Amino acid sequence: MEQILFFIVAFVACISAIYFVFAKNPLYSILSLIVTFFSIAGLYILLNAQFLGIVQIIVYAGAIMVLFLYILMMLNLNQADESKKPSYGKYIAVFSACILFIGMLGAYKGMAMNSVASSSINQSAGLTKDLGRLLFNEYVLPFELASILILAGIVGAVLIGKKDI
Numbered sequence: 001m002e003q004i005l006f007f008i009v010a011f012v013a014c015i016s017a018i019y020f021v022f023a024k025n026p027l028y029s030i031l032s033l034i035v036t037f038f039s040i041a042g043l044y045i046l047l048n049a050q051f052l053g054i055v056q057i058i059v060y061a062g063a064i065m066v067l068f069l070y071i072l073m074m075l076n077l078n079q080a081d082e083s084k085k086p087s088y089g090k091y092i093a094v095f096s097a098c099i100l101f102i103g104m105l106g107a108y109k110g111m112a113m114n115s116v117a118s119s120s121i122n123q124s125a126g127l128t129k130d131l132g133r134l135l136f137n138e139y140v141l142p143f144e145l146a147s148i149l150i151l152a153g154i155v156g157a158v159l160i161g162k163k164d165i
Contacts, residue, residue: 006046013039021093030068037061051128067157074160 016035023029037060044053135143 009039009042026072034061034065051131
């Protein structure tokens, strides 16, 4: 039953991500990205990574999407402006989807070759203690670089929203 639920949530995540890329209206695109973020949070929870699932909901579906909606409202995109722009995005999306599909086939092939019995899986793999140990011991530099990137995004949002003095 859990595996069926996993595949349903994964299917919803894939469909909403595809709609995000191909939606003509930016508001619908952002709303489908919210569905994608919630689906990914559901996948984390199904994979016994409850902390990552909750952080996914709070940070991405909450804070980042509010930032995206804020920028969308500040840009005030019109339909007349969209027709003048060249549309290379669809070609890039198809190319990226092909690369992702090839990577997924490679991962499936590797998974089929290295099948592990389910009894030997560590059940505490996604817990906060293990995640904190990994973040602050092995991955401290990428963690700090990600925080600098988020800070740059916040400063950029403030500068976009600031009125000229």
